[in-house]
Amino acid sequence: YWRIVFRKDGEIVNIEWLQTFVETVRTSSITKAATNLHLTQPAVSMQLQNLERALDSELLIRSNKGVQMTDAGRVLFSYAQSFITLADNLRQDLDNLKNDTREVLSIGTCSPIGQYALPCALYMFKQKYPQVGVRVQNMTTAEVVERLRDHSIDLGFIEGGIDKPGLHEKVILQSDLVAIVPPDDGDGVQSAGAKDLAATPLILATDHCALGSLADLSMTMQPAIEMDGLEAVKSAVASGHGFSVVPYFTVKKELYSGMLKKADVAGLDQQCTYSAVWRQAETSSPALDYFIHFLQENGHEVFC
Template identity: 30%
Template sequence: MPMELRQLRAFEAAVRHRSLTRAAAELGLSQPAVSMQVQALEEELGLRLLDRLPRQVLPTAAGEVLLDYARRLLSLEQEASQALVDLRGLQAGSLRVAASPTIGNYLLPEMLGRFRQRHPGLRVIADIAPSHRVAEALRGRQAEVGLVEVEVEADGLVAQPFCTDELVLVVPAGHPWAGRPYVEPQELLGARLVAREPESGTRALVEARLRAVGIEMAPAMELGGVEAIKNAVRAGLGVSFISRHAIALEERLGVLSAVPVAGLDLRRPFYCLHEARRYASPALQAFLTFVLGEECGGAEGIAP
C-alpha cells in the first residue's frame, strides 16, 4: 500500500488545522485538491482517516495512528532536504585528503587552516602517504583528492600543478659550505649524502637532475623520512637535498643552511590529483578551487 508524501502532507495539515480549507491555504492548493489527496490515501489504505463534520474534520482512530508516523516521515523529509541544502552550501559534509609527506607535514596544515576559515562546517580527514600510495588511495576510493610531490601517471587520474617547490642542498650550521653564495657541482663528489629511501620520488628527481650536470652521488645513508634526514644533517652525518618548505623553521633557528648548487635547477611542481570520472561533491569542488587558485597562499604558487 504505497503512500505518497504529498498525501501525507495533505492529511497532516488537515488534522492540524481541523479544516481542509485551511490546509489547502497552507499548502497552496485548492480545497478539492487537498480533499482528493486525503481520499486517495484512504482508498490506498482501505481505512477512513478523517471524520468530516459540518464545521471541522477530526482524525479517526486509524487517523490518530497514522498521524504520528506521518509527522515523523515529513520531519525526516525536511531534515533530508536541509542536509542536502547544507551540503550544497558547504555548511556540512566531509572530505578525505591524501598527501605525500613533504606536503602533508609542512604545507597541508596551514592550507587546511585557511580552507577551514572559509568553510568551517566541513570536516576534513587527512592521510599522509608516499605519492604512489596517494594514487592508490584515490583509485580505491579511500580519498577524494590527493596532493603529491611528483607527477603520478595513473589511468583515470587528473594531475594539476598547484604550486612550485624547490629542493635545496642542506648543510648543518658550522659546515664549511654554510653561508657560501653557492657550491660547484663537482664539490658534491666529496660529500656524504643522506638520501631518502630508493622508492622516493624526491630522491629520483634529485638523482636525475644531478646526472644532468654530470654528478653521480652514492648515498652514504638512507632514511625513510624528512625529519630523520634533517636530524642526521644537524648531527653532522652528511648533507642532503630537502624541500625548502621543510627547513623553514631550522633556517630561522640557524641550525641548518640551504646552499645553492651552481647550474643545478631543483624546482618542481606539486600536483593535485583527483579522479576524472568521479562525482565531484560540493566539498571537493570547493577544495579544488581553493588549492588551484590564489587562496593556496601557504605554497608559493606556480612559478611563471
Template identity: 30%
Template sequence: MSDRRLQVFHTVARLLSFTKAADTLHMTQPAVTFQVRQLEEQFNTRLFDRTHSKVKLTEAGKKVFSYAEKITSLSNEMELEIKSLSEDISGNLIIGGSTTIAQYILPSLLQGFKKEYPELNIIIREANTDGIVSMIESSVIDLGIVEAPVKAQDLEVEIFMSDELVLIHNPENNFLKKDSISPDELRDLPFILREEGSGTRAVIAEYLKKQGIGEGELEVSMELGNSESIKGAVEANIGVSILSKSTIQKELALKTLLYKELSPKISRNFYFVRRRHKFKLKVTENLVDYAKNYARETS
C-alpha cells in the same frame, strides 16, 4: 560502498602485496588477510598464489579482479553523482598528502579553508607519492597532493604550485663557503637520501640524470623515510641532503641548519591527483580553487 571484502581484494590484487594494501587501506596486515580469506571461502577457491616473496593472482583471482574493477568504478561513480546533487558542504573530506606537503604545506593551507567551511571534517592521510596514488586508485581518499608527476590514464593530474629544493648542511660544516653548489660537487659529499617511492627522491634523480650524474655515483651514507628524520641526521652532521626549502624554515630561524642553492637550480611542481569521474564533488572543487589562490598569494 561496495563490499568491503571486495575492496580489500581489489587493493591487494592491484598492488600484488598484502603489506602495501594494508598501508593503503590503513588496516593491519592480518585484517587484510582475513578479508581476502573470507572472499576465498565465499567463492570456495583460492584467489592468490602466495609464496614467501611473491603474490600473484590465480586464474579465478584474475576473473574476480576484472569484475571488482567494474564494481568499484560504478560504486564510486554512484556515490559522487549522489553527493554532487547536494549543495551542502559538510561531512568528511579525506585528503592525501605526500610527506612534504602533509607536514609543511597543508596545515597553513587548510587553516583558512576550514574557516570558510566550519562544518566540514577534514581528514589527512600521509604517505609518499606512490602511496598517495594507491589511495586515490583505491578510492580511500578524495584528493591527493603529490611531489612528483603521475602518469595514469584513470587519474586526473594538474599542477598546484612550484617548489624549490636546496642542499642542506650542518652550520659547523664550513666546507661550503659559497652561496651555491654544482651537481658535480655532490659526488664528494656524504649524502642522505629519501626512500624509494619518495617524490623528492624521484625529482632529485631526474635532476642529476639531466646533469649527467647517476644516483649510484653519490656517496650515500643513509636512506631515511621522511624529511624530519633527514633534518635530524643532517643536524647531527652525518651528511648533507636535498630537501624542499619549505621544510626547513624553523631550522633556519633556529640556525641549526643552513642551505645552499644548487646551480642550476632544482625545482619541481606539486600536483593535485584525483580519479577521472564524470561527476565531481563540490567540496573537492572548492578546495582545489582555494588552494590555487593560496599558491598565487604565497608565491
C-alpha cells in the same frame, strides 16, 4: 534547550546571560553591549543582575568610566567563553545532523606537502568551510593513485605530475631544490661545485624528487643514506652526518633559524613540482567541490 547552562542552588544560569556578560566585559560598557547585542540597556542590566543573583557573586563594578570585572568576574569570564563555544558547537553539530550537511574530505598526500605546505591551506579552508571535516593521510605517490582509484580518498597531493586515465591534476606548488649542510660547516662550502661535496655523505628521504635531480649533476658520490621522512634527514644533517638536497619550502624555517645552512651548488637549479589529483568524469562530493574551488580561487598562496 541550550539556553540553560547549569543550575546552582535551584537557580538557572542562562547562556544568553553569559553572552551578555562577555560582551559587556569586551566593550567595558553596558550601553555598547546593548547596542551590539540588539538589546535595550535595561535588558542588559537585568540579565547581568540575574547572573549575579544566580551565582551569588558580584561580577562587575560599575562606574562612570565603564565596568570592570571583580575577582569572581574574572573567574567566570574564561568559563563563560568556553560555555558559549560549547553551546555554539552543539547547535552546529545538531543542525548538521538534522540537515545532513556534514561532509568529510579524505586526503592522501606525499609527506612534504602533508607536513610542510598543507597545514596552512587546511586552516584557511576550515575558516571558510567550517562544516567540512578533513582527514589527511601521508602516503607515496603510487599509494595516492591506488587510493583514488578504489575511492578510499577524495583528493591526493603528489610529487611531479601524473598521466593516468580518469584522473585530473593541477600543479599547486613548485619549489627550488637547495643543498643543506650543518650550521657549523666551513664557509668554503657556501659556494661549491658538485665535486666539493663528493666526499660528503649524502642523506636523502626515500622516494624523493631530489634523487633524479642529483643524477643530472653527474656527481660521483658515496652511496646515499636513505631515510624515511624529511624530519629525519634534517636532523641527521644538522648533527653533522652529511648533506642533503631538499625542496626549499621544507627547510625555510631551519635556514632562517640557523639550524641548517644552505650550500650554493653549481648546476643545482632544478625544482620539485607538486600537484593535486582527483577523479574526473563523475559526480564528486560537495566537500571535494569546495576544496577544488578553494584551490582555484587562491592558488599556491594558501600553502605554508
